[in-house]
Each structure stands twice: as C-alpha cells, then as structure tokens.
Amino acid sequence: xxxxxxxxxxSERGICRVLSQPRSTQRYLPRVRDGEALLTERMIGLATKxxxxxxxxxxxxxxxxxxxxxxxxxxxxxxxxxxxxxxxYLFIYRGLPGFIRSDNxxxxxxxxxxDWVFKLCLLNRVVPGRMDTMNRLMENLEMSY
Numbered sequence: 001x002x003x004x005x006x007x008x009x010x011s012e013r014g015i016c017r018v019l020s021q022p023r024s025t026q027r028y029l030p031r032v033r034d035g036e037a038l039l040t041e042r043m044i045g046l047a048t049k050x051x052x053x054x055x056x057x058x059x060x061x062x063x064x065x066x067x068x069x070x071x072x073x074x075x076x077x078x079x080x081x082x083x084x085x086x087x088x089y090l091f092i093y094r095g096l097p098g099f100i101r102s103d104n105x106x107x108x109x110x111x112x113x114x115d116w117v118f119k120l121c122l123l124n125r126v127v128p129g130r131m132d133t134m135n136r137l138m139e140n141l142e143m144s145y
Contacts, residue, residue: 039069039077040081042067046058047078054085055074059074098122098123099122099123100122100123
C-alpha cells in the first residue's frame, strides 16, 4: 500500500476504494501474545528433538508441559517458523523397498514421481490395464471373503 501511495501519489482512501477493501485492513497490526517467544522457542526445541512429529503431536506435548495452546495457534507458529516434517524418514528406518507398484496405468505422467523413483534406484512397476486381480481395491475385497 505504501509503495503504491508514494509511486502514484494517490490517497489510501482511493486505493482502498479501487481494491474494494476496507481501510481498516491496511492499519491492522497482529497482536503478539505474552509468552509467544517462549512458546515458539519450546516448539522449535520439541520439533528438533522429535523430528518426525508434526504440529499436532507437538501441540499435545506443549499442552502436557502446561502451555495453554490449541493446534491452530501451533500450526500458525509452525508455518511462520518454516518447520516441516521430513518425508524420507520412513526409508531411513526401514530401508528402501525393492520396487514401488502403482496402478495408475499409462495416463499416469508424473515426471517428478518418475525422477524421484529413478534417483532412489527403485523399480517403478505399473499394473497393466484390465487386470482387476492386481488392483489394490480388488485385492482387499477378495481378502475380506
């Protein structure tokens, strides 16, 4: 808003009218709660210690430690701090599988997926079409009878 105001020499009221936006939204300053720095520091500490835990589990741990916090607040702080759960942890503990089977057929053209499978030196087995016996849902149905 400030940049547009200075560059085009227009009033805040005029800019907000063009954007159909209330002027009060331009003056909004987020409130920083007491203890937010301590909460963020503890959240980062737990995320570092338990690298596989997401924000929901970290919320439960924080609540056990006595913090009055809900999952929405932890999620907001989690995103603000740029925390993420590593996706490859399963392969670290269990090792790489021999192959990955997908039943998506020839219409499956995910280049990113194929590149990832290639980098891991895995075989990408695609279930051929018209073979219902190899379809995952069909296998589950057969196993239930």
